[in-house]
Amino acid sequence: MKISVKIGKAVFKNPVTIASGTFAHAEKYYNLEEVKKLGSLIPKTVTLRAQEGNPPPRIIETPSGMLNAIGIENPGIDTFIENKIPSLQKIGIPLILSILGHTDKEFIQIVEKLNQVKNISAIELNLSCPNLKHKTLVAQSEKATARLVRSVKKISKVPVIAKLSPNVTDISSIAKAAEGAGADAVSLINTLTAMVINTKTRKSALGNFTGGLSGPAIRPVAVHMVYRVAQRVKIPIIAMGGIMTADDALQYILAGASFVAVGTANFVNPRAPLDVLEGIKAYMRKNKIKDIRHLIGKVES
Amino acid sequence: MPALQNIFKVASNDKLSPRFHRLCIKSKPLIKDVKPGQFVHLRVRDGLEPFFRRPFSVYRNKKHLEVFYEPIGPGTELMSQLREGDDIDVLGPVGTPFSMPGKNIKQVVMIAGGIGIAPFLMLSDVLKRRNLDLVLLYGGRTMGHVYPMKEFKENGCKIFVATDDGSVGAKGRVSKLFSKINKDPKTTMLYTCGPNPMMAAVQAFAKKYHLKGEVACEEVMACALGACLGCSIRTTSGFKTVCYDGPVFDLDEVIFD
Numbered sequence: 001m002k003i004s005v006k007i008g009k010a011v012f013k014n015p016v017t018i019a020s021g022t023f024a025h026a027e028k029y030y031n032l033e034e035v036k037k038l039g040s041l042i043p044k045t046v047t048l049r050a051q052e053g054n055p056p057p058r059i060i061e062t063p064s065g066m067l068n069a070i071g072i073e074n075p076g077i078d079t080f081i082e083n084k085i086p087s088l089q090k091i092g093i094p095l096i097l098s099i100l101g102h103t104d105k106e107f108i109q110i111v112e113k114l115n116q117v118k119n120i121s122a123i124e125l126n127l128s129c130p131n132l133k134h135k136t137l138v139a140q141s142e143k144a145t146a147r148l149v150r151s152v153k154k155i156s157k158v159p160v161i162a163k164l165s166p167n168v169t170d171i172s173s174i175a176k177a178a179e180g181a182g183a184d185a186v187s188l189i190n191t192l193t194a195m196v197i198n199t200k201t202r203k204s205a206l207g208n209f210t211g212g213l214s215g216p217a218i219r220p221v222a223v224h225m226v227y228r229v230a231q232r233v234k235i236p237i238i239a240m241g242g243i244m245t246a247d248d249a250l251q252y253i254l255a256g257a258s259f260v261a262v263g264t265a266n267f268v269n270p271r272a273p274l275d276v277l278e279g280i281k282a283y284m285r286k287n288k289i290k291d292i293r294h295l296i297g298k299v300e301s
Numbered sequence: 302m303p304a305l306q307n308i309f310k311v312a313s314n315d316k317l318s319p320r321f322h323r324l325c326i327k328s329k330p331l332i333k334d335v336k337p338g339q340f341v342h343l344r345v346r347d348g349l350e351p352f353f354r355r356p357f358s359v360y361r362n363k364k365h366l367e368v369f370y371e372p373i374g375p376g377t378e379l380m381s382q383l384r385e386g387d388d389i390d391v392l393g394p395v396g397t398p399f400s401m402p403g404k405n406i407k408q409v410v411m412i413a414g415g416i417g418i419a420p421f422l423m424l425s426d427v428l429k430r431r432n433l434d435l436v437l438l439y440g441g442r443t444m445g446h447v448y449p450m451k452e453f454k455e456n457g458c459k460i461f462v463a464t465d466d467g468s469v470g471a472k473g474r475v476s477k478l479f480s481k482i483n484k485d486p487k488t489t490m491l492y493t494c495g496p497n498p499m500m501a502a503v504q505a506f507a508k509k510y511h512l513k514g515e516v517a518c519e520e521v522m523a524c525a526l527g528a529c530l531g532c533s534i535r536t537t538s539g540f541k542t543v544c545y546d547g548p549v550f551d552l553d554e555v556i557f558d
């Protein structure tokens with residue numbers, strides 16, 4: 001059975017990965033032999049300088065999902081390279097590093113620093129975090145997306161992925177713009193801007209006022225977006241949004257995704273990524289599918 | 302090392318008082334390594350409602366792993382319906398435990414409000430082996446809210462209670478009971494857990510008398526593994542996660558708003 005997939009020239013032994021912002025402290029808590037089975041790992045987004053994140057409360061449970069407004073709390077790229085990358089590399093699976101600059105120039109500065117680091121498989125540009133004080137997201141403009149992807153592609157030593165926002169009228173146009181600018185893949189979806197109001201206090205339930213919705217609640221929306229994007233672009237799609245089980249992941253693969261990322265499900269079931277991987281293999285065995293490429297985008301219309 | 306996440310069987314689930322229940326979980330592989338102040342992150346049933354797991358302090362680790370809880374919402378209500386032999390999905394124990402009092406400490410004071418008493422029984426189980434004065438200051442709303450103190454008495458704790466309406470013990474907040482303890486900073490160690498205003502009062506008291514202490518904090522949690530950064534609280538050195546950096550912090554470190 002062949003389940004390896006590619007982004008640009010980078011090869012991954014299987015399509016299952018972990019979405020940015022949903023995995024940490026591998027050495028302390030996880031059986032690394034098991035984590036090693038995954039195809040890759042996308043750590044929490046890193047910015048140029050350290051960010052302390054948004055005021056609490058930062059999360060709240062919602063029907064079949066959650067809102068978060070973490071605000072990209074992270075130690076900054078230099079500390080990340082020095083202290084975090086070595087331990088992430090010890091896990092022994094390809095790393096896709098998620099980065100965010102508050103300006104195009106910051107993105108470039110981060111990529112220049114990452115160019116000095118060995119053994120990174122790809123860079124994911126987070127163009128779509130809804131929890132920062134930006135009026136518009138890069139991923140809400142075809143132009144801004146294309147400009148940024150183009151300038152990063154010029155210097156990056158590794159494949160570049162554009163992470164897109166669902167908070168747009170037509171995500172497939174943004175994906176097309178990213179592809180046109182040279183992106184090696186797109187990943188979608190980031191969270192949907194949302195809010196919960198506490199009727200007792202008449203205030204937002206989150207310290208940041210709004211947050212991003214994730215989890216199974218968004219899955220059908222995200223599956224449709226992946227389907228739409230797959231109709232328009234040829235580059236691989238990393239799909240995410242409420243994947244809890246292999247069946248969820250297979251929906252995305254049939255819709256056109258080459259990769260599937262498990263996010264929020266990690267909080268409920270830390271074994272979810274492995275369960276998804278095993279389940280995809282079982283489905284392929286049962287349906288006598290020899291190569292995962294024979295499943296990608298094969299939804300019948 | 303036991304697995305991070307296990308499905309265990311419920312050994313028993315009893316109502317101990319009008320408000321408080323105790324869930325015993327047959328979780329032998331976890332018993333040996335768990336330390337006072339750590340917690341387990343429970344998923345009571347499969348399915349998406351409620352969506353998050355729920356965190357609970359480890360109350361005791363005798364034959365079973367015990368959790369002491371108060372039904373206050375959908376998760377804890379569901380928990381109260383568990384019966385012997387039911388499955389329960391246990392993540393953990395996780396979190397930073399209480400540190401043990403140093404050699405010079407003679408008096409250990411546990412200050413708890415409401416369900417905040419949960420982590421202290423195990424602490425007293427461990428500390429009773431040492432030659433220490435164990436004191437428990439407990440604040441509850443009214444008589445029915447007061448924890449049945451039997452096990453703490455068996456562990457040799459001196460117990461003082463305050464209730465808001467005076468139906469048991471002193472009338473007023475737990476701070477009414479601060480006069481009951483010895484305030485020598487060299488030989489006293491405080492541990493506190495309860496509602497934030499209470500812990501803030503303990504912090505102010507400790508500061509005034511230069512007493513050392515630790516606090517077990519609560520915050521809504523998703524992962525309980527330090528992954529989501531959702532349970533952060535303010536500390537003197539920036540945001541820290543309750544689940545991973547805590548739940549136990551130095552008393553003077555936490556900024557209660």
Ligand SMILES: Cc1cc2nc3c(=O)[nH]c(=O)nc-3n(C[C@H](O)[C@H](O)[C@H](O)COP(=O)(O)OP(=O)(O)OC[C@H]3O[C@@H](n4cnc5c(N)ncnc54)[C@H](O)[C@@H]3O)c2cc1C
Nearest residue numbers: 355356357358369370371374375376377419519520521548
């Ligand atoms: C480290 C830790 C240890 C805990 N130990 C115990 C324990 O030993 N016994 C016990 O009964 N409870 C304990 N709690 C609190 C317990 O997790 C909540 O009571 C429970 O999650 C409520 O779930 P619910 O669905 O019943 O109610 P919900 O409807 O979810 O909540 C009811 C109310 O409690 C608040 N709340 C919910 N979750 C938390 C939380 N994690 N921390 C603080 N407030 C919350 C909500 O904002 C709401 O106002 C602990 C919490 C933490 C963080």
Ligand SMILES: Cc1cc2nc3c(=O)[nH]c(=O)nc-3n(C[C@H](O)[C@H](O)[C@H](O)COP(=O)(O)O)c2cc1C
Nearest residue numbers: 019020021045068189190214215241242263264529
């Ligand atoms: C707590 C939390 C933190 C997140 N942090 C990031 C982040 O730092 N960078 C990013 O690109 N996406 C982040 N995301 C979005 C996820 O990577 C993912 O795109 C989204 O949650 C949808 O997938 P899911 O439903 O499987 O979680 C975060 C999501 C959650 C729930």
Ligand code: FES
Nearest residue numbers: 523525530532544
């Ligand atoms: S609950 Fe996720 S970091 Fe604490």
